[in-house]
Amino acid sequence: MLNVDISVIMPVYNAQKYLEESLNSILCQTFDDFELIIIDDGSTDNSYEICERYKEKDERIIVIHQINQGPSVARNIGIKKAIGKYIVFCDSDDILDKNALSLLYNAMEKYNADLAICGYSRFTVWGTPLLEQRFLTKYSYTILKSNKELASVYFSPKTNMFGISIWGKMYRADIIHKNNILFSVDQAYEEDCCFNVNYFKHVNTTVFLRNILYHYRQQNTSLSKVYKPNVFDGLLKGYCKRRQFLIDIGLKASVGRLKLVFMLSLFNTYKKIKSSSLKRKDRIKEYERILSYKEVQQVMCSSKLSQNRLTRWLTLASRACNPQLIDGILELWVIVRYTKSNLKKALRKLFKGSK
Numbered sequence: 001m002l003n004v005d006i007s008v009i010m011p012v013y014n015a016q017k018y019l020e021e022s023l024n025s026i027l028c029q030t031f032d033d034f035e036l037i038i039i040d041d042g043s044t045d046n047s048y049e050i051c052e053r054y055k056e057k058d059e060r061i062i063v064i065h066q067i068n069q070g071p072s073v074a075r076n077i078g079i080k081k082a083i084g085k086y087i088v089f090c091d092s093d094d095i096l097d098k099n100a101l102s103l104l105y106n107a108m109e110k111y112n113a114d115l116a117i118c119g120y121s122r123f124t125v126w127g128t129p130l131l132e133q134r135f136l137t138k139y140s141y142t143i144l145k146s147n148k149e150l151a152s153v154y155f156s157p158k159t160n161m162f163g164i165s166i167w168g169k170m171y172r173a174d175i176i177h178k179n180n181i182l183f184s185v186d187q188a189y190e191e192d193c194c195f196n197v198n199y200f201k202h203v204n205t206t207v208f209l210r211n212i213l214y215h216y217r218q219q220n221t222s223l224s225k226v227y228k229p230n231v232f233d234g235l236l237k238g239y240c241k242r243r244q245f246l247i248d249i250g251l252k253a254s255v256g257r258l259k260l261v262f263m264l265s266l267f268n269t270y271k272k273i274k275s276s277s278l279k280r281k282d283r284i285k286e287y288e289r290i291l292s293y294k295e296v297q298q299v300m301c302s303s304k305l306s307q308n309r310l311t312r313w314l315t316l317a318s319r320a321c322n323p324q325l326i327d328g329i330l331e332l333w334v335i336v337r338y339t340k341s342n343l344k345k346a347l348r349k350l351f352k353g354s355k
Helices: 019-027 047-057 071-081 100-110 147-155 160-164 173-178 191-200 229-248 252-275 280-291 294-302 309-319 323-354
Strands: 006-012 034-041 061-066 086-089 115-124 141-144 169-172 206-218
Touching (some): 006 071, 019 047, 034 047, 086 173, 100 169, 147 229, 147 252, 169 173, 191 229, 229 252, 252 280, 252 294, 252 309, 252 323, 280 294, 280 323, 309 323
Parallel strands (some): 006 034, 006 086
């Protein structure tokens, strides 16, 4: 291929269970002038064979095999290989609507945009819907004329995902190549967010599409008892990156709204620590480590107290740098939640038996 309009980049690692479904959703697009760059990141299952089989069937597919180095390295290789005018990222277990490339491409061309963002839905590994479909505009299209307007996606937990994820978007390849925008290879979490911030710095015109064009498969991580400290480290890096971005584009007054979103993410991290297999002494150490960051204390001390009881208590405990209190509050939260759940079940059973 000498020239194509779109380069679709897909890192693959041990994705045999959903890979074919994902590949089929790309190959059946109503828009056909694209290349699909698959980077097999050292898979040890049948992903290697699936990629090769699909490459033989469709000349638009390019497959690169490498030793396992992580998705950031894989995506960077895809970016360097891409020849399309626009770049789209797709995960190997997700699904594109058949009109995704067409509608995103038309929006970019029509409005001479630097970025197009579509709506998305989440579904479980069993294929059932997980939550309502989400989009950023109630109109067919909404046009933003500056990255100051674009930065508003970071101001609410409901829209934050549009700013930290790379899927459901179309990027201009020339902006990426000219500014050498790549994924951080030493960051295991929120590396997508940091990529976006580096890209958003150069965005003038953005198009929001109401259409639900990307379907994100939610893996069943809620059952995992393994807590990874590097997740919080990535979360903190992402927050600092977004905060500096707001300051650089003249939105320092809006940093407070960003702090609220970060604080809620931090409390979710607390909950993951509590529900993990860590012993109490190790949980206390991890709370202490998190609280030792000056950025965490700055957020806690400058944020208003929430009307939500759990959030309010965790804020006060964090301000006091009291990890034992944090663990105790979460223990009480677990008991209350469990009691409420059992009470509801008992009531349902009681009313059912009385009929």
